[in-house]
Amino acid sequence: MANSLAEAERIVILSGAGMSTAAGIPDFRGPEGLWTKDPYAELVSTLSWYLNDADVRKAAWRRRANPEVWAAKPTRAHEAIVELEKQGRLRAIITQNTDGLHQVAGSSDALVHEVHGSMRQWRCEMCGTTGPMEEMIERVNAGDEDPRCPKCGGITRATVILFEEVLEPDVLEAAITAVEECDAIVAVGTSLGVYPVAGLFPTAIGHGAFGVIVNGTETAMDHLAHQVVHGQLDNELPPLLSASA
Structure with missing residues (x-):
């Protein structure tokens, strides 16, 4: 296994x-998070409320259609990960984020494991039909407050994992396989406090991987890492990954 990031050839990025x-x-749990500032927002993220309360669904669709949600662009940190893939040294990106910015930046779909789902796809709860979220946002902007499935009329939603749901087994299994096979893991922008994803970092370490944490503050697993970098992600991650080339 690698003794440094520079030696690694099968790197896993764990992004938060x-x-x-x-x-x-905005995040969900932080001081300025959606759930912190607006407790009602948590209902939008709870499956039973979403399925049984039309007002909750309408609130969810208003949030999804907010132009600010779609204005976000990939950062230098996202772009640095794309460069790592171009070097042929990226084993996988395991992300807790649902914004799809890794793919927007240019990361390959096959390498990105979205453990908590994606806001960029919609799905029908009845028949399972799916499609790009832009289709539904266009309907909401045209006045449809609670757009239904065009195939069966069922309730539609983003493919984001909600409270009361389990993670997709195939996605989680692929993530576990990636960390067991990697020779380095870089946790970026995550406090490593939310399981089961947080458990992937020590799993990789346990299989001999070189562990790096890049975060704005201390994490629950700094003591397990071989290298810890605290600071702004856009400032710290690009030179860290480029120096390992």
């Missing part, structure tokens, strides 16, 4: 909310 907030997307 810090990468989204750096792009201008």
Whole structure:
């Protein structure tokens, strides 16, 4: 296994909310988070409320259609990860974020494992039909407050994992396989406090991977890492990854 990031050839990136907030997307649990400032917002993220309360669904669609949500652009940190892929040294990106900015930046779909789902796809709860979220946003902007499935009339939603749901087994299994096979793992913008994703970092370490944490503040697992970098992600991650080339 690698003794430094520079030696690594199968690197896993574990990305968290810090990468989204750096792009201008508010987090959920922080002091300025959506759930902190607006407790009603948590209902929008709860499956039973979403399915059974039309007002909650309408609130959810208003949030999804907010232009500010779609204005966020990939940061230098996202772009640095794309460069790592171009070097042929990226094993996988495991992300807790649902914004799809890794793919927007140019990361390959096949390498991105969105553990908490994606806001960029919609799905029908009845028949399972899916499609790009832009289709539904156009309908909401045209006045449809609670757009239904065009195929069966069922309730539609983003493919984001909600409270009361389990993670997609295939996505989680792929993430576990990636960390077991990597020779380095870089946790970026995550406090490593939310499981089961947080458990992937020590899993990688346990399989011999070189562990790096890049975050704005201390994390619950700094003591496990071989290298810890505290600071702004856009400032710290690009030179860290380029120096390892």
